[in-house]
Amino acid sequence: MLDTNPVQTPTDQNVKVVKDDGHSKPVNSMQYQSMVGSLLYTAMVTRPDIKQAVYVVSKFNVSPTTAHLTAAKRM
Numbered sequence: 900m901l902d903t904n905p906v907q908t909p910t911d912q913n914v915k916v917v918k919d920d921g922h923s924k925p926v927n928s929m930q931y932q933s934m935v936g937s938l939l940y941t942a943m944v945t946r947p948d949i950k951q952a953v954y955v956v957s958k959f960n961v962s963p964t965t966a967h968l969t970a971a972k973r974m
Contacts, residue, residue: 900972909952909974916955916970923964931963934971949974 935957944952952974959967 903972905937906973907951910955910970911973914970916959916967918959918962920964920966923966926965926968928960928963931968932960933962934968938971938974954971 935953938949938953939957942953952970956967956971956974
């Protein structure tokens with residue numbers, strides 16, 4: 900995450916996050932759940948503007964893929 904670039908919006912409007920896109924590989928669910936948990940706390944306490952975006956990525960806690968991880972990292 901050290902070489903990331905800031906963005907204006909927490910989600911990309913052109914990308915629709917779906918359960919299985921057929922291309923993405925599974926990722927470590929513990930790492931993903933930890934990241935989403937941190938985002939949930941941030942959305943509740945300091946950044947209510949990202950609440951909807953966090954809700955979308957939190958739906959994939961059971962079997963996250965690289966596409967879901969990328970969407971979570973964007974926030």
